[in-house]
Amino acid sequence: MRFILTEIEKLAQPTDNQRLSPRVWYSRAGAFLIMQRTWLPSGHSARIHPNFHTKGSNVPAFTYQWTNQCRLNMLEDEGNPLSISAGNNFSRRNVEPGDFVYVIGTWQGPVYLIGRMRVRRIWQRGEWEAHHAATNLWAGDEIIEGVEGTPMRMEFPIPPSVLRLLRFVGPKGEENELAMTPEGTLDDPQCIRSVRRLTTASAELLDGLLR
Numbered sequence: 001m002r003f004i005l006t007e008i009e010k011l012a013q014p015t016d017n018q019r020l021s022p023r024v025w026y027s028r029a030g031a032f033l034i035m036q037r038t039w040l041p042s043g044h045s046a047r048i049h050p051n052f053h054t055k056g057s058n059v060p061a062f063t064y065q066w067t068n069q070c071r072l073n074m075l076e077d078e079g080n081p082l083s084i085s086a087g088n089n090f091s092r093r094n095v096e097p098g099d100f101v102y103v104i105g106t107w108q109g110p111v112y113l114i115g116r117m118r119v120r121r122i123w124q125r126g127e128w129e130a131h132h133a134a135t136n137l138w139a140g141d142e143i144i145e146g147v148e149g150t151p152m153r154m155e156f157p158i159p160p161s162v163l164r165l166l167r168f169v170g171p172k173g174e175e176n177e178l179a180m181t182p183e184g185t186l187d188d189p190q191c192i193r194s195v196r197r198l199t200t201a202s203a204e205l206l207d208g209l210l211r
Helices: 002-011 022-035 068-073 125-131 200-210
Strands: 061-066 084-087 100-106 111-124 142-147 167-169 175-177 195-198
Touching: 061 068, 061 084, 061 200, 068 100, 100 200, 111 125, 111 200, 125 142, 167 200, 195 200
Parallel strands: 061 100
Antiparallel strands: 061 195, 084 142, 100 111, 111 142, 167 175, 167 195
């Protein structure tokens, strides 16, 4: 135990005369702990999350939209914990192990909250396919492997009153809301396309719907 604590303390020492941010420190410390009990093949580059979480902490959270075809592909798994998704923009949008991803979808008006998971690994597609059997996953350059997944619900609509309160973080740190029609639907369904970062308060709103 003392050995592990000593090794974690070493991680706090800056390597380039720069203080490590808390997020980077915890990421390194968590990776060390995982390595005490997880073996990865030589040369493996999947990023790993140690599966710990403190409620109320300012953990980055993102929405990711499944197309309706993606949603239909997963119908047979409804009720199972959300634990995987394919896509192209996770790394580009700065999604990292430890972050939360809320999978949503829209079809003919309503916006569905399918579930939430915490990112454990982000795989390149080729890596994933080399280590896993074929799945019903759709196309995408990256695969998110998640933990702490909530049961998937394919037809659970987010109430318009909640949609109106959601705020997303823009590229310059500004907060943006969803454009809504008077009837409570999205003015343009493309506004939730791909990966978008949620404010902390907005993530908590969605959490309230998952309890």
